[in-house]
Amino acid sequence: MAHHHEPVLKDDDKRRLGAGARSFGLTAIVVGIIALLAAVGVSQLKGVGGWERFGYAYVVNYSFFLSITLGGLFMVLITHLFRAGWVVAVRRIAEVIAANMPVMAVLFVPILLYVFMGNGMLYPWAQGDGDTGAGHALVQPYDAQIVTVSAEPASHDEAQAGEGHIPGHGTTADAGQVSEAKDAFFAKRREAHASLEHILIPIKSAYLNPGFFTGRWVFYLLVWSGLGWYYLKNSVAQESGNSVKLTRRLEKLSAPGTLLFALTITFAGFDLLMSLDPVWFSTMWGVYYFIGSMMSVVATMILALLALQRFGYLPSVSVEHYHDLGKLLFMTVFFWGYIAFSQFMLIWYANLAEETYWFEKRGVTTQEGNPFISGWTCVSLVLLFGHLFIPFLGLLSRWIKRSRKCLAFWAVWLLVMHWIDQWWVVMPNYSSPSVPLPTVEILCLVGLGGVAVGTTVLRATRQGLIAAGDPRLGTSLGHVNPY
Amino acid sequence: MAQVLDSPDISTASDAPAKLHGIIAEFETVNDIMRAAKKTRDEGFKRWDVHSPFPIHGIDAAIGIRPTILPWIVLACGLTGTMVGLMLVLGTMATDFDVPGLPGAVAPIRGYKFLISGKPFNSLPAFIPVIFETTILLSAFGAVFGMLIMNRLPKLANPLLKSVNFRRSTADRFFIEVEARDRRFDKDKTAEFLKGLGAVSVELIED
Numbered sequence: 197m198a199h200h201h202e203p204v205l206k207d208d209d210k211r212r213l214g215a216g217a218r219s220f221g222l223t224a225i226v227v228g229i230i231a232l233l234a235a236v237g238v239s240q241l242k243g244v245g246g247w248e249r250f251g252y253a254y255v256v257n258y259s260f261f262l263s264i265t266l267g268g269l270f271m272v273l274i275t276h277l278f279r280a281g282w283v284v285a286v287r288r289i290a291e292v293i294a295a296n297m298p299v300m301a302v303l304f305v306p307i308l309l310y311v312f313m314g315n316g317m318l319y320p321w322a323q324g325d326g327d328t329g330a331g332h333a334l335v336q337p338y339d340a341q342i343v344t345v346s347a348e349p350a351s352h353d354e355a356q357a358g359e360g361h362i363p364g365h366g367t368t369a370d371a372g373q374v375s376e377a378k379d380a381f382f383a384k385r386r387e388a389h390a391s392l393e394h395i396l397i398p399i400k401s402a403y404l405n406p407g408f409f410t411g412r413w414v415f416y417l418l419v420w421s422g423l424g425w426y427y428l429k430n431s432v433a434q435e436s437g438n439s440v441k442l443t444r445r446l447e448k449l450s451a452p453g454t455l456l457f458a459l460t461i462t463f464a465g466f467d468l469l470m471s472l473d474p475v476w477f478s479t480m481w482g483v484y485y486f487i488g489s490m491m492s493v494v495a496t497m498i499l500a501l502l503a504l505q506r507f508g509y510l511p512s513v514s515v516e517h518y519h520d521l522g523k524l525l526f527m528t529v530f531f532w533g534y535i536a537f538s539q540f541m542l543i544w545y546a547n548l549a550e551e552t553y554w555f556e557k558r559g560v561t562t563q564e565g566n567p568f569i570s571g572w573t574c575v576s577l578v579l580l581f582g583h584l585f586i587p588f589l590g591l592l593s594r595w596i597k598r599s600r601k602c603l604a605f606w607a608v609w610l611l612v613m614h615w616i617d618q619w620w621v622v623m624p625n626y627s628s629p630s631v632p633l634p635t636v637e638i639l640c641l642v643g644l645g646g647v648a649v650g651t652t653v654l655r656a657t658r659q660g661l662i663a664a665g666d667p668r669l670g671t672s673l674g675h676v677n678p679y
Numbered sequence: 680m681a682q683v684l685d686s687p688d689i690s691t692a693s694d695a696p697a698k699l700h701g702i703i704a705e706f707e708t709v710n711d712i713m714r715a716a717k718k719t720r721d722e723g724f725k726r727w728d729v730h731s732p733f734p735i736h737g738i739d740a741a742i743g744i745r746p747t748i749l750p751w752i753v754l755a756c757g758l759t760g761t762m763v764g765l766m767l768v769l770g771t772m773a774t775d776f777d778v779p780g781l782p783g784a785v786a787p788i789r790g791y792k793f794l795i796s797g798k799p800f801n802s803l804p805a806f807i808p809v810i811f812e813t814t815i816l817l818s819a820f821g822a823v824f825g826m827l828i829m830n831r832l833p834k835l836a837n838p839l840l841k842s843v844n845f846r847r848s849t850a851d852r853f854f855i856e857v858e859a860r861d862r863r864f865d866k867d868k869t870a871e872f873l874k875g876l877g878a879v880s881v882e883l884i885e886d
Contacts, residue, residue, distance in 0.1 A: 541804050547796055594750075676736055 203673040209512045210664060213657040221653035228646020235639035244636065245626070251310050251318040252626040253636040257644040258303060259468055260492075260618045263485065265300050265648070266461055267493025268293030269420055270486075272427045273457055276443075276450035281671035285510075286517050288663050289497050291431055292656045294424035299651045301417040303644065307468075308413070311406050321397060321404040321474040394475050396550065404471055412467060416460045423453055434665030443667055461486050469618075472625045476554040480539040487535055491528035492614045494521055495607035502604050509661055512673050515598050519677050522597030525606065529591060533584035557628040558620060571631030575620050583613040594679075615641065697885035700838040701727075701858040702869055703845060704878035709735055712853035715876040716741040719855055722872065726861035730839075730848040749825050756821025757814050764813030765806070773801035838884050845882075856884075 239250035271290040275283040307318070316323025402408075426449070430442045462482025470481045478484075498521050504510050543551040544561060555561045559573030587606055596602040619637060626632070663669065706712040709731075716729050720743040729735075729742055774790040792800045827833070839845050839856065848854045855878075857869055866883070873881050 537804075537807065541807070544804050545796070674736075678739065 203512070203670065205662065205664060205669070205673070206511050208508055209510055209662050210660055211509055212660055213509075213653070217653055217657050221650045221657070224646045224650030224653065226646075228643045228648075228650060230643075231639050231646060232643030235636050235643055238639060239636045245632070248317050249626065249632070249636055250640075251307075252622055253634075253640040254306055254644075255318065255468065255472070256615075256618050256622045256637050257640040258300075258307065259485075259622065260615050260641070261303075261644050261648040262300050262464075262468070263489035263614070263618075264492045264496050265293055265297055265424075266420065266457075266464075266486075267489040267491075267496075269297070269424050269427075270454075270457060270461075270490055271493055271497070273423070273450045273453045276427075276447050277454055279447060279668075281668045282517065282520050282675045284663050284666045284668045284672035285513050285675075286497060286501060286521070286672075287666075288431065288659075288661055289500050290493065291424075291428045291663070293493065293496065293652060294420075295428040296648065296652045296655055297417065297421040297424045299648060301421060303647065304413060304417065308410060311409060314406075319404075319409075319471055319474070321401065321471060322406055322409075396475050400474060404474055409467060412463060416464050419456055419460055423457070428659075431663050431666065432659045434663070434667075435660070436665070439665045439667050442665075458482075458486075461489065469621050472622060473554060475550050478539055478543065478551070478554075480535060480542075484532075484535050484539060487528055487532045488614055488617055491525065491532060492611055494524045494528060495610045495614075497521060498525070498603055498607040499611075502600060504661060512662075514673075514675075515600070516675050516677050517672075518600060518603055519594075519598045520675075522591065522603050522606075525603075525610065526588075526591040526597070529584065529587045529610065533588070536579075536584075557624040559629060570629030572620070572624055572628055575616065575631065579613065579617060579620060582609075583617060587613070699859045699866065700884045700886045701856055701864075702866075702873060703839065703842060703882050703884055704855045704857075704873035704876065705844055705847075705880045705882075706853040706855070706877070707879055709853065711877055712855070713738070713741050715855055715873075715878070718876055719857070719873075723863055724857055724861050726858040726864075728856050730845070730854040730856060732849050732851065732853075747829070749822065749829065752825040753818050753821045756825075757818035760814040760817030761810055763817065764810035767813065768806040768809050769801065772806070775800075838886050842882055842884060844880060 235253060236250055238244060239246060239253070268290040271283070272287065272294055274280075275287060310318040311322045314323060427446060430446055434442050462485075465482045465485030469485065470476065470478065498518065501510065501513055501518070501521075505513065540555065540560065543555060552561060557572070558576055559570035560576045587610055590602075590609075591597065591606055596606075619634060623632065623634075623637070666672075704715070706715055712729060712731065713735070716738065719727060720741065727742075729738060731738070770790060772790045772792065774788050775792065777785040777787050780786045790800070794800075795802075795805070798805070844852075845854060855873065855876075857864060857873070859866075863869075870881050870883070
């Protein structure tokens with residue numbers, strides 16, 4: 197159907213990043229390392245929280261940058277799987293981001309050190325030396341406890357049960373007694389979540405133990421690094437011939453690659469974030485982490501393209517490519533909301549103590565004796581509006597997706613929201629209901645950000661910025677969105 | 680059916696004088712039709728269209744098609760769906776008030792007020808799936824039926840199908856159709872104009 201002349205690359209499209217980018221990358225890495233050292237220093241100050249605080253701050257930001265790197269890999273895999281034409285002109289950005297995975301593997305080492313310190317500072321399941329199995333004095337299963345507590349207010353009024361959250365509150369003479377019993381119950385539960393004394397911990401220890409954890413992460417990082425390296429290598433190799441054959445080969449690999457990616461990102465999400473609270477579980481967690489990852493990489497690609505075009509690179513990337521990235525950004529915003537709400541609603545509805553506790557800590561559901569107010573409640577509301585409703589309405593219009601300025605605004609906005617999302621997931625395990633001022637966290641953000649961005653920019657200087665050998669490049673350059 | 684379609688004279692069966700539907704002009708190449716479409720657009724015609732065997736990049740701009748208002752219809756329908764869903768769940772689950780009626784009588788309005796695992800009757804999280812679904816449902820209705828109505832579909836017959844030449848619009852020819860209801864339409868002048876654009880044939884189409 198090529199009844200028009202296929203556009204060809206301009207000279208500036210083939211231009212490589214120069215010395216300026218190289219020195220920017222090196223500077224970013226140096227700034228990053230200084231910021232990381234500063235984060236360690238600040239965390240050791242009195243009252244900040246020491247190594248424990250630093251560990252959590254590190255996980256927040258490791259998770260943030262890992263999600264962007266993984267998102268890059270996903271963009272490469274899925275567009276090969278779909279044989280997408282439109283993406284070819286901008287795909288090299290995602291390829292380079294994905295190829296930076298070995299750096300993320302090195303940055304994972306501090307987390308392993310926390311695991312192998314054996315005091316459960318970061319991951320409670322990692323404490324002790326393997327005696328987390330039988331022999332521990334287990335607390336009662338929660339269900340039994342709940343029966344004990346709620347059996348007390350026997351005179352609670354059936355007709356009023358639906359009107360408030362707490363059954364029978366304020367209606368009986370022994371209300372004080374009941375609330376004391378509840379306080380004790382919640383205190384016990386808080387303790388049990390933080391220690392090994394929960395019935396689920398020994399059961400989960402077959403999966404959550406330092407040895408298996410390390411083995412899994414070696415596997416994940418090898419798979420991701422290998423895929424990222426292979427796709428970038430072959431995409432570059434296309435420029436010196438064999439382009440159709442190589443594209444076929446990459447497309448063939450993308451099917452098992454996507455499958456492997458789905459499994460590894462799901463379990464990585466479980467390991468890195470969910471197991472910070474070893475009692476809690478949500479089968480939706482993998483999808484939740486994945487969609488944040490895809491959203492952040494689309495936002496990153498938009499910002500990277502805008503930055504490159506500002507310096508005169510990639511003149512052939514047109515408003516049509518931004519429009520398509522904007523559509524993906526809009527989709528991921530809504531899908532994030534869909535998944536986040538579904539996860540919340542199922543847990544809220546089923547009302548199992550092991551699960552609801554996670555949302556209580558984040559101030560989403562009632563805090564016993566202190567209904568619905570904590571610092572984390574505000575953060576949760578910021579996410580509800582800032583990560584879902586406001587950007588949903590903001591990205592709804594077609595002209596916004598076709599305006600570079602508007603798209604840049606929403607890309608920055610959503611990256612900030614994605615960071616707040618990671619912070620909201622990780623930090624309440626360290627401190628709740630009080631919200632610690634994110635000082636160490638922001639220093640770690642600059643630190644890991646400097647290293648990750650710097651190494652990615654250095655990686656980007658090693659080849660052209662456009663997949664010049666891809667047989668679908670012409671399709672991509674001439675791509676037009678009819679709607 | 681094939682026989683009927685093959686007979687071009689089928690439309691003259693009626694005794695009433697046939698009303699002019701419009702004029703079609705036939706073009707041979709994509710370049711010809713693009714050039715002709717731009718000129719027709721610039722001439723100021725509003726009720727006209729291009730028929731082609733396959734999609735042509737850039738033809739929308741060449742015809743001068745303005746953006747559709749369909750998204751606004753969908754948005755309005757979606758918001759209506761949100762309100763309908765909200766009132767449905769609140770009305771059936773959580774209503775509890777009296778409406779004063781005739782002197783001395785009140786009409787009690789009560790929802791079902793099912794007590795589900797001790798949750799409040801008015802539980803927004805549980806209602807959101809319903810509200811979401813009604814929003815999607817009415818948006819989809821707005822999109823599908825809005826599109827059908829704005830395109831005047833379904834249309835069981837089109838006068839253009841009477842033309843034998845026009846059948847090649849699904850094979851290897853491109854057509855411009857100018858409708859008689861266009862304000863600038865004039866049987867002779869428009870035909871002359873279309874011929875001037877390089878049409879290989881120009882044909883009057885009757886209703």
